[in-house]
Amino acid sequence: MKTIKNVTRRAALTLAAGAMTVGFGLMASTSMAAAEALKVAAIYTLPVEQQWISRIHKALNAAAERGDIEYVFSENVANTDYERVMREYAEQGKGLIVGEVFGLERAARKVAKDYPETAFLMGSSFGAVAPNFSVFDNWIHEPSYLSGMIAGATTESNVIGMVGGYAIPEVNRLMHAFMDGAREVNPEVKFIVNFIDSWYDPPKAKESAFAMMDAGADIMYAERFGVSDAAVERGVKAVGNVIDTSGDYPGTILASALWHMEATIDKAIANVKAGSFEAADYGQYSFMSYGGGSLVLDEALVSTEIVEQVRSKEADILDGLFRVNVNDARPVSDN
């Protein structure tokens, strides 16, 4: 009895604190849509500036601004704390909990089982679990392929450098799609691939990029922060991933494969509200046909010929006439 009382009191306290922090911001929207606003919490293992997380954060903020949801989040939560934070939000009665469980796949599924009334939508390398644990990921291999075509056609040294964070499936498959795209237009192209084993060490990513340029790379695949900075300093071109950074590095970013989480989030919100949320793989909502992925390119930097080629390939993908190969294996340098 005592434990239950304690838990409730702690939950109430956290709820009060949470309400105080977000209360003012949401007061306007909640007063209008209080009745149907869904309570959504997100738990991130990195700060919200991180590329991947920033896309989820943006989509949830957009939904909150529309008044569809009440949104709170915890960032920079260590994997070892993650389970506890999941339970806290579930105890608070959130309708939908969004996050990423790449570092605690099994534990997260256990938590979801304990709270069948709560919908979980988690970034994961593995599958959904009935009744309430759904998964998503940034399946933007299609625009990655297209950005690879641009890189392959633009390189003059025929050497492309790629700096990755960790060699995990969601990174690997985008890199492979990029490489396949480049090879389609330029069979001569060679790749140098490095992993820095950190999501968030820009100076290290930058040094890695410099090393590749020393080895002859004239286009950089910028999977991490820091790579485009190195490209700017040496005057070479870069290809972006997940977010559009062309504003920060003018004249450097040839193209970027963008991820739009809105399609995934909005679908999940609608399902929860309609009471039809089920364990499912939301990965497809990151595909181009759902508007979950897109290619942005700088026409000033890319030749019109290749732009046409890319646009026609894009149309083929959207029409279902071309399927980008999915390869989760760790990419390696060509020798």
Added chain:
Amino acid sequence: MLDILNILLSDSFWAASLRIATPLIFGVLGALLCEKSGVLNLGIEGIFVTGAMVGWMAVWLGLGLWGGVLAAAVAGAAFGLLHAILTVPLGLSQHVSGLGVTMFATSLSYFTYRTALPAVSSPPKIEPFRALDIPVLSDLPFLGPVLFQQTAFTWLALLMVLLVWYVLNRTPLGVALQAVGDNPDSVDAQGLSVYGLRIGAVVAGSALMALGGAFLTMSAFDSFFFGMVNGRGWICIALVIFASWRPGKALFGALLFGAFDALQVRLQTEVGAVVPSQVFLAGPYVLSIVALVIAARRADYPRALLTPWFKGQR
């Protein structure tokens, strides 16, 4: 084999080594100053984070690059003072206090950053230190790119090596500082303040550590990220033993680590298809452990390191 030789002979490799070594040079010098006086400062990792955040934030707020350097040093000194008060007059465990300072400084930096910038989509950038372009010198073959196309911040690090060496070996203050880490009773008998010397050394050393962090956000990169210090502070604690508490060897140790790191990214590029990247990433750490084992046998520990001193108590 030929590849490695080619890498080792290239100017870009040595330029990268010095760049990677710069934050470590500051960190090792800082740790060296603290430990010379008898105080281990495990707050270094957190002080790096503080320096990175405060230096960057100061420039972002318009204080200018050197204003940022100064702000970082002051912030580092403040955490140094906290550690010094806990460990010198109060004589608390230096390990516990240091780790506490690391956690506190790290969290406070993140908290300040997030409070000041609650809703940024990508971290704001500053105009960082640029590589110097010195007429004639920068155009020298080999030496030009390695030494004279670095940023002024790297030069500050090299200057600090000289300064710390000079103060420790050529001034009365240095003699007193070395003595307080070896035999505080003798310093007290001379009528000098043991507390004053130790607190001063820890404060100055912590200011240097913060500069190491500031280099990351103001020269190596141009924005602040959570977690970007990534263990660099801890490396310095190992390097200071490797350096046997000598500034010249500290420079050498930092450069050696920088060179290992610069080599591993280049080797990963060459033979990454055969050997997993983790092997290369672990390389610099493994090599520093090996170097440590060799060097530490002859290490000249400050004899009163980790030993609190209380007046009138022997």
